[in-house]
Every structure is written in C-alpha cells, then in structure tokens.
Amino acid sequence: xxxxxxxxxxxxxxxxxxxxxxxxxxxxxxxxxxxxxxxxxxxxxxxxxxxxxxxxxxxxxxxxxxxxxxxxxxxxxxxxxxxxxxxxxxxxxxxxxxxxxxxxxxxxxxxxxxxxxxxxxxxxxxxxxxxxxxxxxxxxxxxxxxxxxxxxxxxxxxxxxxxxxxxxxxxxxxxxxxxxxxxxxxxxxxxxxxxxxxxxxxxxxxxxxxxxxxxxxxxxxxxxxxxxxxxxxxxxxxxxxxxxxxxxxxxxxxxxxxxxxxxxxxxxxxxxxxxxxxxxxxxxxxxxxxxxxxxxxxxxxxxxxxxxxxxxxxxxxxxxxxxxxxxxxxxxxxxxxxxxxxxxxxxxxxxxxxxxxxxxxxxxxxxxxxxxxxxxxxxxxxxxxxxxxxxxxxxxxxxxxxxxxxxxxxxxxxx
Numbered sequence: 001x002x003x004x005x006x007x008x009x010x011x012x013x014x015x016x017x018x019x020x021x022x023x024x025x026x027x028x029x030x031x032x033x034x035x036x037x038x039x040x041x042x043x044x045x046x047x048x049x050x051x052x053x054x055x056x057x058x059x060x061x062x063x064x065x066x067x068x069x070x071x072x073x074x075x076x077x078x079x080x081x082x083x084x085x086x087x088x089x090x091x092x093x094x095x096x097x098x099x100x101x102x103x104x105x106x107x108x109x110x111x112x113x114x115x116x117x118x119x120x121x122x123x124x125x126x127x128x129x130x131x132x133x134x135x136x137x138x139x140x141x142x143x144x145x146x147x148x149x150x151x152x153x154x155x156x157x158x159x160x161x162x163x164x165x166x167x168x169x170x171x172x173x174x175x176x177x178x179x180x181x182x183x184x185x186x187x188x189x190x191x192x193x194x195x196x197x198x199x200x201x202x203x204x205x206x207x208x209x210x211x212x213x214x215x216x217x218x219x220x221x222x223x224x225x226x227x228x229x230x231x232x233x234x235x236x237x238x239x240x241x242x243x244x245x246x247x248x249x250x251x252x253x254x255x256x257x258x259x260x261x262x263x264x265x266x267x268x269x270x271x272x273x274x275x276x277x278x279x280x281x282x283x284x285x286x287x288x289x290x291x292x293x294x295x296x297x298x299x300x301x302x303x304x305x306x307x308x309x310x311x312x313x314x315x316x317x318x319x320x321x322x323x324x325x326x327x328x329x330x331x332x333x334x335x336x337x338x339x340x341x342x343x344x345x346x347x348x349x350x351x352x353x354x355x356x357x358x359x360x361x362x363x364x365x366x367x368x369x370x371x372x373x374x375x376x377x378x379x380x381x382x383x384x385x386x387x388x389x390x391x392x393x394x395x396x397x398x399x400x401x402x403x404x405x406x407x408x409x410x411x412x413x414x415x
Contacts, residue, residue, distance in 0.1 A: 006119070007113060008111075008113035008118050008119030009119060009120045010118060016308075019308055019311075019318075020122075020304065020308065022317065022318055023304060023307065023308060023311070024104055024124070024304075026147070026151060027102075027104060027124045028104075029150070030143065030146050030147045031102040031126065034100070036102040036126055036143075037101055037102070038102055038104075039083055039086060039101045039102070040103065040105065041076070041083065041085070041086050041103075042076075042082070043075060043106075044073045044074060045073070045074060045076055045082050045085065046072065046073060046074075047065070047071055047073060047074040049074075049081050049085055049290070050065065050074055050077065050078075050081055053081030053085075053258060053286060054078065054081060054258065055258070058201070060078065060109060061077075063110070064077060064109040064110045064111045065077050065110065066108050066109075075107075075108035076105075076107050076108065077107055078123075079105060079107065080125075080127060080283065080286070080299055081286070081290070083101060083103065083299075084129075084286055084290055084292070084297070087099060087101075087129055087287070088290060088291055093129075093293070093295065096130075098128070098129070098130040099127075099130055100126070100127075100128050101126065102124065102126045102127075103123075103124065103126075104122070104124040104304075105122065106120055106121065106122050107121055107122070108120050108121075115309070121303060121304070121305055122303070122304040122305060123301045123304060124301070124302055125280070125299060125300055126143065126144075126300055127297060127298075127299035128298050128299065129287070129296075129297040130296065132296035134231055134234040134235045135238060137235045137298055138235055138238040138242070140280065140298050140299070140300060141158065141235075142242060142244060144264075144266060144278050144280070144300050144302075145244055147302075148266055148277060148278065148302075151307065151311055151316060152311065152314070153268065153277070153307075153310060153311065153314070153316065156266045156267065156268045156277055157246075157266070157268070158245065158247065158264060158266055159246070159248070159249040159267060160235075160239075160248050160252070160262070160263070160264045161250055161251070161252035161262075161264070162228060162229075162232040162261050162262055162263070163253055163259060163260065163263055164223070164224040164225075164228045164261065165260065166260070168220075168224050168225060168228060169200060169220065169223075172220045173199050173200070175218045175223070176220075177195065179216075179217050180195060180199070183213045186209060187209070187210055187213065188205065188207040188210050191205050191207065191210050200220075200253055201253065203220075203253045204253050204254070214251065219250045219251075231261070232261075232262065236248070252264075254279060254281050258283040259281045260281075260282050261281070261282040261284065262281050263279075263280075263281035264281060264300070265277075266278040266279070266302075270313050276306075277306065277307060277310070278302035279300060279301065279302075280300025280301060281298065281300075282296070282297070282298040283297055283298070284296040284297065323372070323373035323374065323375065324372045324373065324374040325351050325353055325374070325376065325413055326346065326351060326352075326353035326354075326375070326377070326378065326409075326413060327353065327354050327368070327369035327372060327374035327376075327377050328343055328354070328355040328377075328378050328380060329355075329356065329362055329365040329366060329369065329377060329378065329379040329380065330355060330356060330365075331362060331379070331381045331382075332381075334385060335382070335385065338380055338384075339355050339380045340355065342378075342380070346409060346410065349407075350410075351409075351410055354374070356368065369395065374395060375394065375395060376392055376393060376394055376395065376413060377392075377393045377395060378390045378391065378392055378393070378409075379391070387404075388404060388405060389402055389404040390402070390403055392413070
C-alpha cells in the first residue's frame with residue numbers, strides 16, 4: 001500500500017519550489033532595503049511560551065497546537081513569541097536599542113485544511129522591537145505594502161484600527177458585555193466562550209449571526225482617550241503623506257491576545273472567504289509578559305501559500321526560467337567519457353548544461369534536449385573527439401557553428 005503525505009501538508013515539487021524561491025527572493029530584497037536582519041529559531045519551543053504569549057484561550061493554543069512529550073514542547077504555530085523569546089534570552093537589546101528582525105519559516109497548526117490553510121505552512125514576517133514612535137508603526141505598514149506590491153498584487157486593501165491600552169479596553173468591556181448579555185444565548189459557542197475569557201476577540205468572529213448582533217454594539221474607538229486617538233491619527237497622517245491608501249475599521253482586532261494599540265490587515269477577495277493576505281500590529285506588553293523588561297514592539301506576518309495562490313490566479317508568477325543552456329549528446333562509451341569531461345569543464349565556468357545518463361539513442365537524447373528546452377545542443381562522436389571540435393546547434397532555428405576547444409564554447413553560448 002502506498003504511503004501518502006499527512007493530511008493538510010503538501011509536496012513542494014520543482015516548479016512550485018522555483019515559484020517559492022521567486023517569492024522569498026522578493027521578500028528578502030525588501031527586508032534588506034528596510035534594514036531588517038534575518039532571525040531563525042527552533043522548530044519547536046516550550047509549550048508555556050505560546051500559552052503565555054498568545055493566550056491560553058485563543059483558538060491556536062486551545063485547539064490547534066501540535067504538542068508532545070507530556071505537554072512540554074510544541075511545534076511552533078506562530079513566530080512572534082519565539083522571536084521575542086530569542087530577543088530576551090540573547091540580550092539583543094544590549095546590541096542595539098532598536099532591533100529590526102525578519103523571518104521566513106515553516107509553522108504548524110492542527111486545523112481543518114482548506115484553500116490557503118495547511119497544517120504545515122510557511123510564513124514570512126517582521127518584528128521591530130524597541131520603539132513606540134508612530135513612525136515605526138508607519139514604517140512597518142509601508143514595508144508590508146512594499147512587499148505585497150513587489151509581487152504585482154496592486155488591488156489589496158489595507159485596513160487599520162487601534163485597540164488602545166488595557167485600561168481603556170477594561171472600560172469598554174463593561175459596556176460591551178452589558179450589550180452582549182442581552183444576546184448571549186444567540187451568540188455562537190466560540191463567542192460565548194470568549195465573552196467570559198476575552199470579550200475583545202468576539203470582534204474577530206466570522207459567524208454571520210454574531211456579526212449581525214455586533215452591528216449595533218458599542219465601538220471601542222469611542223472609549224479611547226485623546227492621547228491614544230492622537231497617536232493613531234498621527235500614524236494615519238504619516239501614511240497619507242507617503243501616498244499609502246487605507247481604510248479604518250473600528251472592529252478590526254487580531255486573533256492573538258498580545259496585541260495592543262495599532263492593528264492592521266491587508267485583504268484581497270481573490271480567494272473568497274480567506275481574504276487576509278497579511279496582518280499585524282503592536283504588542284507593547286508581550287516582552288514583559290515573557291520575562292523581559294517593558295519594551296514596545298510591532299510586527300506582521302503573511303502566509304506564503306495563500307500569496308502564491310493569489311499570484312497564480314492573477315498570473316503574476318514568473319515563467320519557468322529553468323531551461324538549459326546546453327545539452328550534450330553522446331554516442332558510445334568513449335564519447336560519453338569525453339562528453340562528461342566537457343560537461344564538468346563547462347559547469348566549472350558557469351554554464352548550465354546536461355547530458356544523458358540513461359544510455360539512450362541519439363534520437364531519444366535529442367528529444368530530451370528538446371523537452372528540457374535546451375537553447376543549444378552538441379553531438380559528440382568519434383570525429384569530434386579526434387578533432388577536438390564540435391558543432392554547436394541552436395535549437396530555435398537549427399543554425400550551427402563549429403567550435404574548437406571547450407573553452408571557446410562559452411563565448412559562442414553567450415553571443
């Protein structure tokens with residue numbers, strides 16, 4: 001019986017791997033321009049890190065984590081908590097008061113597989129640690145916009161909100177819970193649970209019935225003080241001055257408990273209900289929660305699989321550029337020995353080339369050269385070995401040129 005891959009995972013075959021490389025290269029180029037440095041953390045962490053960091057009652061911690069060894073370790077379901085753990089443990093604040101870090105990594109969540117969602121998935125993201133300056137918030141949003149646009153996606157919508165301070169939210173919760181208590185039996189089971197644990201996360205619901213109830217609910221923004229509102233307005237002003245289009249959404253919250261103040265999402269309708277391309281926000285309390293000194297921070301993350309699906313639907317992925325420059329056809333054992341030496345000599349000077357390893361006929365080798373989209377072909381026989389000269393054939397038009405010595409071949413290949 002054939003053993004198949006686990007449900008919710010996928011094989012990254014060569015063509016898809018090339019597309020992934022294209023996307024990751026664009027991501028790295030953008031982070032380099034914005035002076036972000038890469039960080040890598042272990043594939044698994046102490047389970048307590050995610051319970052304390054994300055929140056025990058979040059869907060991720062309560063339902064979706066892959067935990068093992070008597071609940072001690074967990075495959076990482078997100079990356080902000082591991083980055084902050086590394087920041088604290090390695091005293092990165094001593095190296096520089098502002099740390100700008102990025103990552104590209106695989107993560108794991110035990111959730112129902114669907115379009116754009118997998119149990120093993122890849123994300124890229126960034127964390128800016130050490131500043132609460134509104135310009136820092138603006139930079140992160142502009143960086144995210146730069147990355148999304150570098151993929152050719154120019155129709156995403158940026159949604160922004162501020163969820164204020166913990167003290168401001170506590171005042172809001174009194175009115176919010178009073179309102180919701182009139183509809184408690186009508187709320188979904190998830191929202192009923194959140195009503196007790198963290199009412200703010202009810203605003204993150206996708207349940208149609210919940211959304212209808214929330215339509216007339218109190219709005220958090222109306223409970224924020226002038227300083228919080230002024231800080232948010234300054235961020236919006238900076239974005240406007242820099243030509244960034246956005247929408248404010250007073251009901252936008254993020255799915256993790258560690259968020260404070262600024263929250264944002266980039267959305268697109270290209271994948272239907274799974275419309276979030278990228279999301280993030282400020283988390284000024286997380287570092288202290290995880291044992292560090294009080295330190296402001298802001299970050300974002302984006303799912304690579306979902307972005308690739310959108311780029312494919314919009315025909316934004318590059319054509320296969322993996323074609324061979326040269327295919328060397330051999331005829332017999334001596335020819336094969338000569339061809340292999342030529343092959344390695346050419347590779348050593350940077351020519352992407354290939355030869356036959358299946359002892360096929362000349363006709364079959366020519367078919368393989370054609371299938372491989374080789375730009376040029378050389379056929380090596382006794383005469384070519386004796387004269388140390390070959391005919392370089394251009395596959396597109398059949399034109400040929402005689403070349404003496406392998407060291408001269410690259411000159412004609414590059415013409």
